[in-house]
Amino acid sequence: MSLVLPTEDWPEADWAMWTALRAQGGPLDDRGALAHLRATSLKTLRIRYGRWLGWLSRTEPDALSLSPTERADLPRLEAWLEDLAHTAPMTRLMFVEGVIRVLSAAAPDADWVMHRRLRGALKRDAGRGDPARKRGRIVSTKVLLEAGLRHAGPHADAAATPLEAMKRRRDGTMIALLALMPMRRRSFCELTLGQSVLLMEDEIIISLSEEMTKTGVAWEAPVPPQVEPVLRRYIEDVRPYLMARGNQDHARLWVGKKGEVIGQNHLGSRISDLTLQLTGKRIPPHFFRDAAATTLARLSPDAARLIRPVLGHAGFQTAERHYIHAKTIEAGRDYAALVKSLKGRKS
Structure with missing residues (x-):
């Protein structure tokens, strides 16, 4: 089973949210909050959010009936992070940051204070990534x-x-x-x-x-x-x-x-x-x-x-x-x- 839930399998509420976020707008319609992003950035966010939905579909499928913002509470995000413990700190940060970015763009008036604190903690843990990856490979x-x-x-x-x-x-x-x-x-x-x-x-x-x-x-x-x-x-x-x-x-x-x-x-x-x-x-x-x-x-x-x-x-x-x-x-x-x-x- 793929770790990323394909968009065609997303809950209707999530697909409607994603569609609205990407909407280019018109004379009588508002532009989506993520419509300014390039196709590559949108694809990255879609994959990260799909990874979140994929985990939910395997571990807590009943949560998919909740609204996208309601189901993304801290206990669930922290449980997801536990399942991601085998990945690098920077990877965990990117996944959670992607989910928070999508949801906060869709519901900017919601209370995201604790979510941003979680993101901040992940950033501190990730630092600047794995320095060993570049060690000895940077020449003049x-x-x-x-x-x-x-x-x-x-x-x-x-x-x-x-x-x-x-x-x-x-x-x-x-x-x-x-x-x-x-x-x-x-x-x-x-x-x-x-x-x-x-x-x-x-x-x-x-x-x-x-x-x-x-x-x-x-x-x-x-x-x-x-x-x-x-x-x-x-x-x-x-x-x-x-x-x-x-x-x-x-x-x-x-x-x-x-x-x-x-x-x-x-x-x-x-x-x-x-x-x-x-x-x-x-x-x-x-x-x-x-x-x-x-x-x-x-x-x-x-x-x-x-x-x-x-x-x-x-x-x-x-x-x-x-x-x-x-x-x-x-x-x-x-x-x-x-x-x-x-x-x-x-x-």
Whole structure:
């Protein structure tokens, strides 16, 4: 039996609640409280809430006849947490936080004080996750940059076939670009020529719209000069070669060996495998962000101040969010200028 109750099996009250929360609204209808979320965020919340309903259906099916808010009392949530004791603290936090977020959005006037205290306790218990997961796997930006440039240059030149050479130039370009412009995997995969990748005579601009970032904050910066030549070569030579092999016609930046769009999972595995091969450490795309933060922090206290807006981290307070919104593009350009100084520095 699946741990997540499929939406078609949800109680009618829960499905009606979920539908109302996602409603886009209209001239005469209110917009749902979660309608502003992206599809990926809604899917995550749906799975977490479905996990809660799945547990109830197995352990206390009679509770499904209660209203969604009534059945989510503290004793039941604490009993659920006991059943989740085999999972990591961060996992328990994410499940309970998802349920509380859905229900508090549906019933904002209900008393959620004790639920939020429970969430706070789980946050303290979870801390920042399992540090062992990243221990020894965060290398400097310079190491990643040099590995990418080597793969796109000398390694590609030594390839046995033209196709292998093109694939190495593509892969090395991806690693080098991520090293200096760390972005989330989804945003990286969705880069599109003419929209988020602007090719100009003297520079290439990466421009992420609000829809392409997790925080809903636009981000823009020129591609640093260390990477610009290999990215331009990929766009002008490598990508057309691969596109022609599959007779493809689309504008996505990263393509497979027959010009097909590269999916997030494939890209993540590819980057992880290549970094293991090139650096001796398996580094998935999201660890490039940690590498950038670590590198900035080591450069100087002033450089460390760029970490938050460069990585697109937004706080919970509205004032902080607006501050980041105003500073993000400026910080992206400052970061692009700062990484120029990495050339020649020791890692």
